[in-house]
Amino acid sequence: MGSYRLHPPQSGLAWEVADVKVLQQRLLAGTHAVVTGAGSGIGQGICVRLAELGAAVTGIGRTDSALQRTAELVARTQGNFQWFSADVRDCAQVRSVISEASAELGMDLLVNNAGGQFYAAADEISDKGFRSVVDLNLNAVFTVISEAKQFLARRGGSIINISLSGVERGSVGLTHSLAARAGVLAMTKTLALEWAHLGIRANCVAPGVVISDSLPGAIASDLRDRVVPESVPAGRPTPTADVAELVAFLATPAGRMITGQLLQIDGAAHLGRGLHMVDNWPPGEEGGE
Numbered sequence: 001m002g003s004y005r006l007h008p009p010q011s012g013l014a015w016e017v018a019d020v021k022v023l024q025q026r027l028l029a030g031t032h033a034v035v036t037g038a039g040s041g042i043g044q045g046i047c048v049r050l051a052e053l054g055a056a057v058t059g060i061g062r063t064d065s066a067l068q069r070t071a072e073l074v075a076r077t078q079g080n081f082q083w084f085s086a087d088v089r090d091c092a093q094v095r096s097v098i099s100e101a102s103a104e105l106g107m108d109l110l111v112n113n114a115g116g117q118f119y120a121a122a123d124e125i126s127d128k129g130f131r132s133v134v135d136l137n138l139n140a141v142f143t144v145i146s147e148a149k150q151f152l153a154r155r156g157g158s159i160i161n162i163s164l165s166g167v168e169r170g171s172v173g174l175t176h177s178l179a180a181r182a183g184v185l186a187m188t189k190t191l192a193l194e195w196a197h198l199g200i201r202a203n204c205v206a207p208g209v210v211i212s213d214s215l216p217g218a219i220a221s222d223l224r225d226r227v228v229p230e231s232v233p234a235g236r237p238t239p240t241a242d243v244a245e246l247v248a249f250l251a252t253p254a255g256r257m258i259t260g261q262l263l264q265i266d267g268a269a270h271l272g273r274g275l276h277m278v279d280n281w282p283p284g285e286e287g288g289e
């Protein structure tokens with residue numbers, strides 16, 4: 001048996017199609033979804049798809065113009081979208097917007113998507129830098145969930161925490177973020193236990209590389225042309241639309257027995273050698289964030 005090596009994807013595969021939408025139209029009509037980090041990238045894609053499926057969607061983020069752009073995209077689908085400007089690291093702001101958004105509507109789906117980090121070696125991360133990333137990717141998730149619980153409990157709602165593919169193993173340059181995401185995974189499993197009797201489900205959805213408009217152009221092309229082909233067994237990035245479709249599926253009754261799970265949507269990247277094994281990745285001072 002030869003050693004395993006990555007092969008470029010064959011041409012003509014069934015998955016070489018534009019964004020695929022498999023869920024029944026209006027499947028989420030009558031539901032209310034709250035999405036953090038709604039003004040760009042994955043969060044924006046999730047908002048648009050949920051609204052297209054009939055959910056009333058509330059988006060949260062810090063930048064009004066970005067949230068306004070999501071509102072415009074949702075409007076094209078005849079969907080229902082409201083947004084609140086808030087920093088998820090600010091507990092008082094979180095409590096205020098979650099309760100204002102959900103007092104009447106209740107909450108059927110909460111997507112904790114706001115997140116991010118900078119790439120840095122562990123010995124280059126200051127205490128403040130570590131805490132800042134953990135605050136965004138772990139502490140804020142707890143605050144949002146804590147406030148949302150009373151509304152999720154009304155009808156039995158679903159929590160989806162957006163994570164990172166490979167969260168169960170290490171990755172060079174991501175000490176702070178992986179520490180936070182591992183904490184979120186443990187939190188997710190624990191809440192799946194504690195709140196199962198309320199009908200509240202909790203799962204993590206962990207995308208592999210998603211090349212969205214938010215990434216700087218040089219990073220995006222390096223990921224697409226070199227890093228992904230060299231590290232993702234499927235040889236391709238994860239489309240935002242695929243993440244949105246999975247999130248929507250988990251929110252439907254068909255997902256009612258799925259809870260406490262980590263769903264990695266990454267073309268087997270988590271089983272591969274890891275992005276950090278590719279030369280010149282993570283990006284250093286020349287190309288990094």
Ligand SMILES: CCCCC/C=C/C(=O)SCCNC(=O)CCNC(=O)[C@H](O)C(C)(C)COP(=O)(O)OP(=O)(O)OC[C@H]1O[C@@H](n2cnc3c(N)ncnc32)[C@H](O)[C@@H]1OP(=O)(O)O
Nearest residue numbers: 116117118120124126128129132133164165207208209289
């Ligand atoms: C399958 C795996 C895929 C992997 C790819 C993953 C991709 C993504 O996650 S895409 C998401 C895209 N967006 C982002 O990642 C967001 C980019 N980052 C940020 O927005 C910010 O860095 C932040 C939110 C994570 C932190 O912001 P903030 O709290 O405002 O932090 P400050 O600027 O005030 O800095 C605090 C502290 O952190 C130090 N620091 C910041 N950048 C770096 C750096 N590159 N290297 C080292 N240290 C850094 C900064 O210096 C401050 O510390 P002190 O110097 O001690 O004050």
Ligand SMILES: NC(=O)C1=CN([C@@H]2O[C@H](COP(=O)(O)OP(=O)(O)OC[C@H]3O[C@@H](n4cnc5c(N)ncnc54)[C@H](OP(=O)(O)O)[C@@H]3O)[C@@H](O)[C@H]2O)C=CC1
Nearest residue numbers: 037039040041042061062063087088114115116209210214
């Ligand atoms: N892109 C990728 O390859 C991957 C991304 N992920 C994860 O998916 C999630 C979304 O990433 P992606 O769409 O790529 O990145 P973006 O940077 O486009 O999205 C992050 C969003 O979160 C918002 N946000 C950031 N900080 C805060 C805050 N303190 N309060 C409220 N909102 C905040 C940002 O808006 P604003 O700054 O206006 O507040 C932004 O809209 C993140 O958790 C990311 O780590 C996971 C795997 C791979």
